[in-house]
Amino acid sequence: MTETNPNEIVIVKSENSKINTVDFSNLIFGRVFTDHMFVCDFEDGKWQTPQIMPYQAMTIEPSARVFHYGQAVFEGMKAYKDENGKIFLFRPNENCNRINKSAARLAMPKFPEDYFFKGLETLLRLDSEWIKPGVGNSLYIRPFVIATEPAISASPAASYRFIIICSPAKAYYNEPVRVLFAEKYSRSADGGVGFAKAAGNYAAQFYPTSLAQKKGFDQIIWTDASSHKYLEEAGTMNIFFRIHDKLITAPNNDRILDGVTRKSVIQLAKDLGIECEVRRVSVKEIKAAAKDGSLKEIFGTGTAAVISPVSAFEHADDVFEIDQIKDSYASLFKSTLLDIQHNLSDDKHGWRYEIR
Amino acid sequence: MTETNPNEIVIVKSENSKINTVDFSNLIFGRVFTDHMFVCDFEDGKWQTPQIMPYQAMTIEPSARVFHYGQAVFEGMKAYKDENGKIFLFRPNENCNRINKSAARLAMPKFPEDYFFKGLETLLRLDSEWIKPGVGNSLYIRPFVIATEPAISASPAASYRFIIICSPAKAYYNEPVRVLFAEKYSRSADGGVGFAKAAGNYAAQFYPTSLAQKKGFDQIIWTDASSHKYLEEAGTMNIFFRIHDKLITAPNNDRILDGVTRKSVIQLAKDLGIECEVRRVSVKEIKAAAKDGSLKEIFGTGTAAVISPVSAFEHADDVFEIDQIKDSYASLFKSTLLDIQHNLSDDKHGWRYEIR
Structure with missing residues (x-):
């Protein structure tokens, strides 16, 4: 049996970027998303081939356990761009470790560190235009995992989806x-x-x-x-x-x-x-x-x-x-x-x- | 402005019943669902026209708040059939009241009692063949509400979906x-x-x-x-x-x-x-x-x-x-x-x- 290789991300690029429709000076937190998303499914006891695809609605069963029993964990991270166009994350290993601690407490499978970083980096390179330079600008990154198995018995699911979506952001609270x-x-x-x-x-x-x-x-x-x-x-x-x-x-x-x-x-x-x-x-x-x-x-x-x-x-x-x-x-x-x-x-x- | 009338449920019937594919003597709890589901969306501050449609996967944004902030409540009910084919629920007003108490605690809108009963009854009449007579048989009913608004700020959603799905059941635990x-x-x-x-x-x-x-x-x-x-x-x-x-x-x-x-x-x-x-x-x-x-x-x-x-x-x-x-x-x-x-x-x- 061949193990899935996180380096072999299947990438389907967006045909048209939405970036020109976005007013970066008037962003409401968490409402606008970049052109792409990272998706990796857990099935048959392992994480399957990761995918990057155009940001889009998903198809999910109404019986998916996330809707009934709340098996869902997430992280919040930001990417920053300096004046030379270099892109940085801040202590991302902390987020990778924490999402797995959260997942363990909710009886969800660990997402491998190499998948996490490979997926995140590939996604950010694809959507790098969405990260604006300048202090106060950032790209908010939302990795999350949900239980997708279509079964409403109150026990841990057998299938999950790990997703990363990204949203351009200003500071969350502006006033004291x-x-x-x-x-x-x-x-x-x-x-x-x-x-x-x-x-x-x-x-x-x-x-x-x-x-x-x-x-x-x-x-x-x-x-x-x-x-x-x-x-x-x-x-x-x-x-x-x-x-x-x-x-x-x-x-x-x-x-x-x-x-x-x-x-x-x-x-x-x-x-x-x-x-x-x-x-x-x-x-x-x-x-x-x-x-x-x-x-x-x-x-x-x-x-x-x-x-x-x-x-x-x-x-x-x-x-x-x-x-x-x-x-x-x-x-x-x-x-x-x-x-x-x-x-x-x-x-x-x-x-x-x-x-x- | 015309208020939505719960009596005007839009019904799209399933073309082919799945019922003959189900082994009612070997049911695993919560894995098989009946032919139809009830769906009602909350948008623009009110519940919209209720629908009954074939049980099917839904399309939902990955940024839907239910995935991130857990705004999701549910109920569990059962329908029973007697030997004369009459169908009964057990104290359903308790479930209707409780889902609204749960919703209030999670800052979700109340689902009107008349919608709840009208939807449930119409659905059960459509899927009545799935309720088998005999003590021990029942149709497990799962009303639930999820936050659907595609926005990842940590605050109550503006849009929700109320759904009822049904699954034929034997007793949940058989052994002490x-x-x-x-x-x-x-x-x-x-x-x-x-x-x-x-x-x-x-x-x-x-x-x-x-x-x-x-x-x-x-x-x-x-x-x-x-x-x-x-x-x-x-x-x-x-x-x-x-x-x-x-x-x-x-x-x-x-x-x-x-x-x-x-x-x-x-x-x-x-x-x-x-x-x-x-x-x-x-x-x-x-x-x-x-x-x-x-x-x-x-x-x-x-x-x-x-x-x-x-x-x-x-x-x-x-x-x-x-x-x-x-x-x-x-x-x-x-x-x-x-x-x-x-x-x-x-x-x-x-x-x-x-x-x-």
């Missing part, structure tokens, strides 16, 4: 966000799937978030489900708090996503001589710090958001406005990260990955 | 099941979506269940995520414990599905003069009762499983075998329920719903 600390609803349980980029984790947040939005807040910072005393993450972002000149962020656990931007910020803090404590952060201490003036910043980190400053938080009907300071850590980390990502500064940790 | 009490993994959090039939709740159970299966157990009985001290539900079944002649089952909360079979068993127990306590059930008391011989039965209840006796449980490496007794409550409730469902006995609570 107002957040609400969760008091009633929860994002995830101890022993659950909160650490995984599992599709179901996101839908579960939409209703509580809509309630927060009705109260005038953009996002929720989730607290631990047992006591609601400790601040965890924001669903699409990890969260950092700056008290005086020290950063604090919650440790990873089985409820919190192991964010790539989060771990990069922790490293950058070390590089820049900024103290960063990774430990439980209580609602009580953040409210106390807001009251006594020692809370200088809150910001979120994530691939889509990059760094997103928080301008206010609410808890138990107390609202605290956070003055946006000059020379904030948020802006320092954002510019430092963007410079590395766009090949504008040294890359001492080897985070950039060039697509050749 | 061996279960493991959860000690590490969790199904849901306080303030989460455990009470909803949300797709993501199921995928989250597959990996821990696979570990249980490697240890020789079929299912997990989930415990509360905070302490793992209290027994909750089994993921596809609610759970009842019989100590001496008294039944105990966990109360509904935001972690536990409000099962239709569960509430029917509680009512039947009352009718039959069997004491049934709805209260927290601790692992400790069940182990103590197993040791002193007062634990007579454990059984699961669910639409797919009906009543599923448990023959053994494990906790903290202690394994307890449960002798299957004659005249068990499990078999009493099962036969009582099946008789009502199949129009073989009185229906004093009005649970049967005839499809005319």
Whole structure:
């Protein structure tokens, strides 16, 4: 039996590029997709020949398990182009590892690293015109895996589809966000799937978030489900708090996503001589710090958001406005990260990955 | 503007029935589907004209939000046929109400009750040959809703599809099941979506269940995520414990599905003069009762499983075998329920719903 070779991607090119129909100065996040997509099916116990084809709708059975039992995991990555037209990814091995950790938790098969990189690189080379140079521009990359087997028994599927689609992007949040600390609803349980980029984790947040939005807040910072005393993450972002000149962020656990931007910020803090404590952060201490003036910043980190400053938080009907300071850590980390990502500064940790 | 009328279902009939290709004596749960499906799209803020069409694969964008953020809810129901060819559902208004409760928790639109019933009844009349008479035979009905909008921003979709597919079924579990009490993994959090039939709740159970299966157990009985001290539900079944002649089952909360079979068993127990306590059930008391011989039965209840006796449980490496007794409550409730469902006995609570 011949094993499938990831180098033998079957490529069907798009006949007409859609790129001239896109207004790159007015992009809404995640609505426009590039000309091509990468697809690889898992059948008969193995990943089949990978394909790149024009971005298009798929045919799938209504009984596909993804629709019924939520076997679906994803990643979020970005590609950047420098002024010389070189294309870079940022720490892509982290995303490759994480999608497989997510998949394992949902009883889905591992996608081989060589397939992941070969598929991604071939796709990006084909759609390279969609990556615009300049800080703030990027191509958002969405690898995901869904259970396709047409059978509605509640057990892991026998067939899956791994797909990569790409969407040109500006920064996800442009304005500082107002957040609400969760008091009633929860994002995830101890022993659950909160650490995984599992599709179901996101839908579960939409209703509580809509309630927060009705109260005038953009996002929720989730607290631990047992006591609601400790601040965890924001669903699409990890969260950092700056008290005086020290950063604090919650440790990873089985409820919190192991964010790539989060771990990069922790490293950058070390590089820049900024103290960063990774430990439980209580609602009580953040409210106390807001009251006594020692809370200088809150910001979120994530691939889509990059760094997103928080301008206010609410808890138990107390609202605290956070003055946006000059020379904030948020802006320092954002510019430092963007410079590395766009090949504008040294890359001492080897985070950039060039697509050749 | 004319509102869509649920009575105006657009029907496209299948040209050739598949029914003669199906071996009804050898059905694997959820793999064979009837000739037709019901489909209704939500677009522009309202449900559009409902359709019945031949069961078929769908065309859907890879960027559809269901694949990325898990906005997907479902129901499980069954249709039964008596010896005179009359078709019955069992408490279908419970399923209609529950899919809308699930949808609300996932920020999805309510599906109108008249659409639900009109669609379901029209579909069942068209595919009535697929419902075989006789206790043990049924047509499993799977209404579900998925987010179809092609946009990968992490927020509720603007478009959805409501679908009903049907699959002929025998009882889901034929043998008593061996279960493991959860000690590490969790199904849901306080303030989460455990009470909803949300797709993501199921995928989250597959990996821990696979570990249980490697240890020789079929299912997990989930415990509360905070302490793992209290027994909750089994993921596809609610759970009842019989100590001496008294039944105990966990109360509904935001972690536990409000099962239709569960509430029917509680009512039947009352009718039959069997004491049934709805209260927290601790692992400790069940182990103590197993040791002193007062634990007579454990059984699961669910639409797919009906009543599923448990023959053994494990906790903290202690394994307890449960002798299957004659005249068990499990078999009493099962036969009582099946008789009502199949129009073989009185229906004093009005649970049967005839499809005319």
